[in-house]
Amino acid sequence: MIRFLRIGAFILLGLCVLGGAGIVALQVAISRGAFTAQLDRALENATGRRITYGAIGVRFGLRPRIALSNTAIANIPGGSQPDFARIGRFEVTLALVPLIAGRVEIDSLFLSDAQIILERDAEGRGNWVFAAGREASSSGGGVSIASVEIESSRILLPGSPVGAIDIDTLHIARDTPEDPLELDGRIRLDGEALTIAARLGREADGALPLEAAVSGDGLHARAKGRWPHGMDTAGWSLDLDAEVDSAAVPRLAARFDRTLPPLGSLSLSARLGPGSPWPAMSDLTLRVGATDLAALLPGLRIARAELRAESFEAPATISAQGWRGTADLGLHATLPPLRRIMEEETLPIEATLTSGRARLDLSGPVQRDFDLSGTTFEARLTTPDLALLGPVPGVALPRMTGVTANARLRGLFTRTMQFDGLAITANALEASGDVRLTLAARPSLTGQVSARRLDLDALGGGAGASTVRRGAATRVIPDLPLPVAMLREMDASLRVAATQLVAGGTTWRDVSGTVALANGRLTVDPFAVTTPGGPVGGRLQIDASGAVPRVALRLDSRGRGLDMAALRRAFGVPAGFQGVAELALDLHGQGATTRALAATLSGEAGIAMVGGRFTGATALRIGPDLIRALLPRGTPSGGLALRCLAVRLSAENGVASSQALLMEGEFGRIDGSLALNLRDETIAARLLPDVRLMGVTVRAPVTIGGTLAEPRIGVEPGAALAHVIGDTVANRLWRSSTVEFLRGATGSTPPGGDCGPALTLARLGRAGTMPEAAATPIPLVPREIQGTAQEVVRGIGGLLGGRRR
Template structure:
């Protein structure tokens, strides 16, 4: 027992020593906390913050709550904004609470058991020059650059001096606002609640509710320990798992960051599910979102690459992108960013199914700093029985330069594609189109080159090289050749008649014959181009033209079609046309020449079916005028128009279309019979809209009709005096005819004196020895008159002195083909005269 006494003493003194070592510092610290006034430290804290940031710091009351884990509170914290900011404070916090572990302070470790931020309000903004308000610097010195990572040895030396750990953070009623000083755009993030807790291993678990631009966002996640985040010497990556949910969408990311302070060495697996993309539009107000649905995305990301990407989309109505577009599905896959992107799309446009599939170049070629490499393209399109492909490469995709794509399109029948065009398409079959596409300037800003263009179809073919120019004016330059081109086959079928609408009041009657049609001249202000086309056979309005050569050039508001030359039925024709918008009003000119054309097919092409005249048509025209519509141009016309027809016929139905007053002068029995035409010669000279006849003669089997006169093309007033020289069954009748009125409503009349003179002439023509006194009376009354010129002389004037076919001799009447005779013996004027002479009443 005596030996035990020294042991008890040793244990007692040991306990006393431990008590002294523990209780005395604790008592001293307790005395310090009881006598310490933290408000006395405000000036030192404020000065230190201002020296470090260049901003003033306002602090309210600072309090200390004594406990085994003391709590420090600070009221009304406010940090000043940058000079010129939109409000005085950059950040304010209504209350800050910091609960500290006491004993770790003895080893220079700060362990925050609980950090509470009440109503923090932070403004992040830039000024008009783009300078951010979060760039801090002492007065008179620029903001210090971001500190470089310290060597691991230095970190190990510094770490024992001070360590910080946070177990729990609570944030309530927070606000974070962003303002762009250049544009004035603002965004706001509300933080009703945000909480983080550290588990026993130090990992932080996050949970909170946010609201971005009024859209609630749920946040959850887990990160590594906070002290590991600030430890550059740590050997293991800092883990991170986050999930965001908003408007039914979910975004999740899981991975790790090797050097979190520098955001280097990170890798993440990302997964997104978005039932309706447009519901996220308030979160991204500067990025218009298409109405996509059922979006699913998975990918692996790191700071240098993207891999295992898969994007799918479900059915969606995309009228906002293109009216009538319906997406059925879309799938895009990318094994690695340096491999091609595979694409497959199923959709419908105006209920026409279409499918797009193929590959595009590696997206890695688009990353900043990537060396320019060719971007391959291999896409195929299938739509309504038609197929198309685009194959080739783009040398520099960022600038869209070096484009070399082979484009092709095949369509067995264009009709099924009509819903895509929104209008009926021509009934063209077996369409094949091939060409190579290249940019004229980077990004196609200056247009495109279409090289090796080849088109073949049931309506014809074309081949050549074209350049589509974009600039101040747009247009096409190039040359094409065609073996055959059928313009009639390129006309779409007539659209179905629309439902009958309520009858609108009839427009006011237009008493003019020349239509008030606006000429398509304004396009010349925005178009430049030079197109040459050679066509072996051209069909238009049922007329076949051969060996067609045409050149259309437009430059700086001046257009010229010169030449247009072709072999038409009957002979060659040349046409020149020009328009000049640099004058006010615009100037228009048309010239055409042909020694002889087949008249019947031309009339059929103009809609006269069956043709009411035949023969060889000669054309010599050169007219110009000023104005933006046809009526104004006609009213200012200068030049000449010459028409000649030989070796033809006039149908009886054509005579029925003559005005009633003129038809009454014709004998009965003419209607319904073809009348041989020896010649027709017309030539008018126009000066400032006044057209005067230079040649006017029609020579038929019934006789001749000549005369002179003119027309005012401004008012359409007529003033003609015609002299018929008819031969009807051995009777000659010449009674001058006056034509007045307008083109739309001509007035035709025969004066009483002329009628009497014509009757006398007809009576005298029946006598074997005409009475000289009656002949003199007929001449005095206006009968007879100057002899009409012959065909040859009038044709020479109408043709402008150019050679042409000679008129054929009229057929000699035979019993089988007699010359039409008057139904009642003599024309009406002769009958009237004879009744008066012999005293017969009506």
Template sequence: MALMIAPEDERRGGSWRWYLLAAVLALPVFAIGVVAVLFDPNDYKPQIVAAVKQATGRDLVIDGKLHLSLALRPTIAAKYVRFSNAPGGSHAEMVSLERVEARIALLPLLQHQIEIDRLILVRPDVLLETNAQGHGNWRFDNGVTARPAAPRIPHATTPRGNFLVRNLLIQDGTLTWRDGRKASTTTIRLPHAGIQMESATAPISVQMDALWNETKLNISGQVGSLNGLQGQSAAPWPLRLVLSTGGAKLNMSGAIADTAMGKGYQLKLEGATPALRSLASLLPELRLPDLHDVRVSAEIADRGAALPEITSLSLQAGPSDLAALVPGLKLTRLELGAPRTDQPLRMTAEGNFDGHAIAVLASYGTLASLVGGGSAPMPLDMALSAGGARITLKGSLGPLTSLSGANLGLHATIPDLAVIGRLAGVTLPGLKDVTVQSKLLSAAGGLQVVLKDLQFNQEAIDLGGEISIMTAPGLAIQANVLSRRVDADALRAAGLLGESSAPASAPGRAPRGPEGRSEGQRSASQFVIPDDPLPFAALRLVDGDVRWRIGELVRDGESTRNIDLRAVLAGGKLKLDPFAATLPAGPVSGSLNVDASQAKPAVALVLRSPGLSIQQLYHSLGRDGPARGTVELDLDLRGEGESAHAIAGTATGHLGLAAVDGSVDSQMLQQGLLGLLLRGINQGALLGRDKTTDVRCFALRIDAKSGVGDVRALLLDSSPLYLDGNGMMQFGEERLALQMRTQLRLLGLGVAIALRVDGSFAAPRVVPSMGGNPDAVGRATQGTAEATVGIIGAGVDAVGGVLDKVFGGDRGKGLGSALTPKTACSEQLTIARGGRAGPVPTPAAAAINAAPEQPAPTRRSRQDPLQRLLRP
């Protein structure tokens, strides 16, 4: 029989249940009210600090008061809170903040767990760092005693320390990352950041607004659980984050096996930016090129080695204007990549430069060697095409930052060298159709580049041999090269040798003055010998040992052949020895020594030639006309000073010139000393009788000591005139003191006139030693020094202007010398040659030019025929 309940009893039971429910609901409210009246959270500071200590193993310091907001999930707020760093950290606090607010779940406390629903941090200063061993300060240790080693896989669902924050909000924070192994520090401001997790085993969501170097960044995504971050999960800690700034974006996905040590990671990076320069503030230490439409991707994995494994590396860029790097350079596309760490880095680039298409194909080293920063040479294979040129390099090369360890084969074909120079940002001459083949080497001890087996070919110049350039401890050059032909005119036209100064007989040749110096090129000083400083300082900038042999050198349309020179320069001391060449006028050899290491540079010059063509010497002076014969040269001078004038003013040594059986254009002689003398005595037509003037012999010998020259031999024996003399020349003050005697051959009779030459090199003065017409002789003196050296000076210009400068002077000592009697050609030639034997006039020339010995002129009566001859 079923139990029956009356309806009224049912109504009484339902009411009872409602009363019971109301009592249950009122009890917590009553309890909260009681707690609000009786509970002070500041009394529990020690317990809170102890609980954090137990959960994390770190100290928590609360300087301000605690405030409690009662609810089913009470909220505790505090000011000026500090959380200690890991032992051995760089700073005492890991976290310091102005205010913290925590909403705590009550029920987990019954299970001895701290679970915070929401944690708000206001102006936190957070330090995340690793020590020298790579251990992170975010790894908490809540044990105070050592425990036995446990298996690597703990319980997967128990949060270490029984501590959980579900929602973390950061307002106006600062995050500092310090890498203890690299000793690097990065600081990021966090105006706003939010981190959410449902549980210790659930993924963590991240949303951050950051400022890095005043550049706005946004970081969003999802990472692994809190348990996984603290090493309490066997599975790798996953992550998927997106970093964006402006139009740039970087996606990072993957997992980390050991979050505590930051090891065992495997990540994939994919990034893109419309303009690489927009990232300049994030990477201030890099000079980013102005690349556009840039895309980059790579996979990075930790395999336990010292360096990560990088695979599938790819960088691409679209059309970009690179004028900021190289004016006129535009990029069409760029591809850079490597499939694996142990494979070469390959690059492909295309573009144009000043309207010329360019392309680069290159492979270099491996990613492992490049990232590792090793110094071992790495394989290089590069081909550059630009402006029709093609340059290839193949071999091995060390780090690009030092260019050491180079062993490269170089081959280049270049239609226009200037175009390649502009592409490289340097000025190169406009040489056309250049081919270069060589081996490029480098050595230890600083940058040293060696061009071995060099072959440089161009229409204007070719080079073959070896060139070495060193930069440490100072700049030094060593070379041993051979050239078949060097066209200086073409090189000058290409801008390699400066302005042209062609001879007068060729187009553009500048006219020469009587002393062989181009008009407009005289020294600005008061002296004939230039007093402008010579560039001795350049000799102190570089050391070197250069040997250069040239088959043919073309200059001003003329060829110099068989050039052989060696220049050794060390510590400001230059030695040019040997020097030999066959000039257009004939062979010449010698040496040059310069010591620029002392306050007054010392110079020693030796030049010798067995015979220089007289006609070619006059041609070098810009004068035309028939000529025959050669002149011997013997120059050996030493001096010191900063200018040519100073060196001449201290010169010690000798100059010797000798010539026999020659002839010159009579019209040309009329423009020199002979013409002036003959016109001065009313015999100007004498040189016009014949087209050429025979020269039986010419001899000159000047011995110099401390800037004073002793003219020991001076003889000109020609068909219309015999001239001899001696005397002194002061090169420092440029003063003359010469005694000269001329004999005119008129109708077979010798007529002698004694002359004295004094004054300065710039304004010489000639007066008769006795008798004669001073006015007539005076008219003949204009340009005496110029004309006297005119014959000599022709050779001076052809051998570099050395002899021209010999006739500039010094201090005045010992002026004057007794007139020596006339000496035969052979004797004067022997003196001029320094005692050496040599050619003498042929008997035929001696018979033609024979003239009786004449006594010194004596005073004559007014009716003397010679006086009538000299009458103006």
């Protein structure tokens, strides 16, 4: 028995040795090409393609494996390249039992260092679909692949937006042809590393059930539906969802040669369906998360934005919410259908921007890349109050109600916006012009504006008037803040004009000026305006760059001068002068309020009038008493004729003194000296009326003291002066001729002299009209008949051959 066992063992060992030797001999024979022709026919029959290869190795067993190197698989007829694939290493593991039965079933396929091209022929058949060769097809055979493993390879996609897919690892498998195909791996899409997973069911009605997910650095995408065999296959659909975080957006845009502003996170959802040449799309929604657009426009932020389209053929809509500064912003826009956006270069757009109750409607053509910098929109703005829009440009805008504005707008959502053909109507304004607004840390405004009507009182809300009334009991100069806040917030270069301007309850006409504002320094030079009494012009400067604003004003009357009666009627001032006066101002000071500005006022001011009449009224509360003191005989109902009126005041640091103070007429002459302390509004004056009574000149000094609000007559000059001088100007003022006169230290004629020199001083040195020389009064002839007597004397002189004078 033992012997038979030993014989059986030796026989079995011999068979194994013979079998192993046979396998080795077969492998050597295959490697030397003994079966190359048969293998080529078998591969061609299995794939329907011509396959060439280099070295070949075979491993026998229950799962025979064939390994090929430098393999090339032919492409389908009409392919862009002759080879469907070129593979550095190609391994095929076969199923043994089907192979014994004459069928080729590939258990697994391994590719490494491969380059594969995926494309379709003219009939839409993909080159990745392998059909059996002639022999196999005659018997109904084919090829079945259970799994595919790919490493370190590349897939080319000609004609696709994505040119190539680099595969790090990719595994494709299904147990039987009826089972779903499962895919997972790591790939690089144009350099973007992605992890993919998909499940593809068996084809039915030209489509395959699909579930897929793709994830990468900052992005996730999902697809579910029926993947088409061809894009024109009926009945397929695919639901897509994708999210991209804010860091991945610019990176992905750059891979598609696009440049986007720094957007927040993106999410996309859509449904794809049959269509040609592009798939049909429906239920598209693109959302943008919170985005800081300060690089595009300082302070601009978007909370969210959304693009919606029912289909490629339906108009798309955009909505967004955000803010700039403290102003909330909203956007709603209607776009053309997405198919037009993809095919046409210029697209018509209608949009509405809102901020609170303000609304801006826009319409115009936009380039397909949505670059708005060169687009011109027809724009219409409506807002219940312009001040509500101040936070949008970042400046404090005045209150202006019922605003409607139209313009051609360029540069929307850029740093520089141009408003051409601007037309504004509001409760306080009707204007037109061309304006450019530059939005930066300091916004700037340039251009030209012409207003038919401008009501500054309505813009200011009347706050100034109430302030004046409250302070009128003790002070005359109101304590109003200077409007310098806006000067510190923006720059401007404007030519402005207004046909009608309302300010202080008074209508001004033909206002014009050139405004230059930079870094808090405002210059209006030149400016001109027609007051109720006549035209004036000059130059205004406000320097608000420092802690304390500085103001300088030069103002001169133009033409014949100012109609005093018209000014009295317009401003309600009871001072009774009739005639035409010349005005000259050259003043400067500093302070944040009108009262602080007056307390530092320096410069010159003068008023000169030739001819006219004095009616006797005065703005001072002591007016009636003062008139009786200056003109004992009173003022006739028709007033008194004037030869001249000349007043010039010189101010330094809020203390003003007269350099000329003269009124001369048929009543005689009144001159004197005046000092004002604008810091506390105290007054000191001594007036010398040279009044002729029955041909005799009467000189009776009149002194005034107290304050502008409460002046008093007959105050002792020294006591009045004590209220005027301050410690910073006491010495200068004490040495002046005005003070000497007030002290009564001299009996000289007060500064100003007669009409000629006094008028020259009042005009600040400029030449002007002078009155005719006054006739010598006839002694003992009453003032009331001096004119008639002078004519009689001149007539007698003529008869006697005398010289008229």
